[in-house]
Amino acid sequence: MKVVVDLSRCQGYAQCAFLAPDAFRMHGEEALMYNPTPDDAQREQVLRAAAACPLQAILVDQLEERDAPVQAPPS
């Protein structure tokens, strides 16, 4: 699964790191580091973290069946 955190909004409350420690961790006192491609097995935890973020800064992939873009044929 794919995740992105809008770190300009994130205020380092660390709720996400508490709820999904494999995907989100604190770096130093208040900086958030996250895994942009957490294992699918962590989906439940990551969704719970996204829902719990007070700033709604965590965006999770909404596409189940993604239509992968096709590369232009070489000319």
Place this chain on the structure above:
Amino acid sequence: MSSADTLQAFKRDGRIAIVGASLAGLRAAEALRAEGFTGSLTMIGDEVGEPYDRPPLSKQVLTGWVPAGGTTLPRRRDIDAEWLLGVPADGLDLATNHVHLADGREVPFDRVLISTGVRARPWFVESEADLDGVFVVRTREHADGLQRALAAGPSRVLVIGAGFTGSEIASICRERDIPVTVAELAPAPLVGALGAMIGEVASDMQRAHGVDLRCGVKVTHLEGDAQGHFRRAHFSDGSTIDADVAVVALGGIRNTDWLRDSGLAAGVWGIACDTGCRALTLDGLITDDIFVAGDVARCPNPIYEYRLISLEHWANAVEQAEVAAHNMVSAQADRWPHLTIPTFWSIQFGVNIKSVGVPTFADEVVVTQGSVPDHRFVAAYGYQGRVTAAVSFNNAKWLDHYRQLIETAAPFPPPCPTPDGPADAKPVPVDFPSPQLLAQGATVVVTGHDPSERRVTAAWQHR
């Protein structure tokens, strides 16, 4: 047909092309669909593969935590686009509304969004830039190569340029226990973006973490061995340093070359647009169908005296893309202006650095909260007696307060909002190394005499 009908027809059956398929391009595409655009959407991008996120490249990826290929951006919805990837656009015809691709194809459009961003500024001597072990960091491939080189355990890394990217890379080298030398022409790291006072703090941070920081010197020459591997760098003061990896972190070049003959106001500072993200022509006329967003845009900001400002900030790319997308499918009276106060973050040496506003638009700076020696403080920037920006080191929760001060043109120096204000909070000159020419434009010349033939043309040779 009324203009409302025309707009409805366009939303239903129109053709939109997006050139530059990265953060701004993807977010705009999603927003267009969310706004009810059901016409055809073409995504043109010179990189192969899905749009991905860049900030983790100089952070999570280089520490080795996340593979370079693992930063693909999540999608909020299916955008049902035709993807033309792996081929650059090399021209835009405003007369016939076509994007030309480098492979000869033409993409017709009713409206186009340009979000071609910036590329890394390469080392200025090509043969030296081509040495094994010399890197830049802008793309996934770059980050992958550098992460492998770091994992191989180099004896020393040389980082050329101590802006945000260079400083983040130096920080990661120390985290990975790799000896690192940072070379910076300015008197301190980050001065170009944040001024001399913060530059001094950044110097302290680097040295406290064991970085061999060398300021006020220029790297003049990168030397390779017989196998073509980088081994040594020469400095302007005559000294040399041995290292196996050199990271060139000298900022970016805006991807506007492909618009050279388009008649748009595109140049080294980006593509000028209005706050509605509509591009300006060289003559300064606003176009109807050409929109711009992200790192490549130069947008006027009323808070900053309507100066055209280009930003290389993640949040700006996202917000501008959403405004551009909205305006592409809205009637004149429903259009939005992009007026958000810029925000930026960086993570280095365990410190969360964040800014709000435009720190370069300032003549004075003052520490308003916290303690500088502890690397935990807020500094406010002022221009002619009003607050224009703020920077926090491990104190980000206060930035909203400063954003409000900026938006209300609060007097500078602002009162300290908490009792933890430093006792001797005295404003000092902000002291940027050279005047920041935020308003510098493409070099142009005026031609013609009659109003009907008076035009401006670009003088690219002055670049």
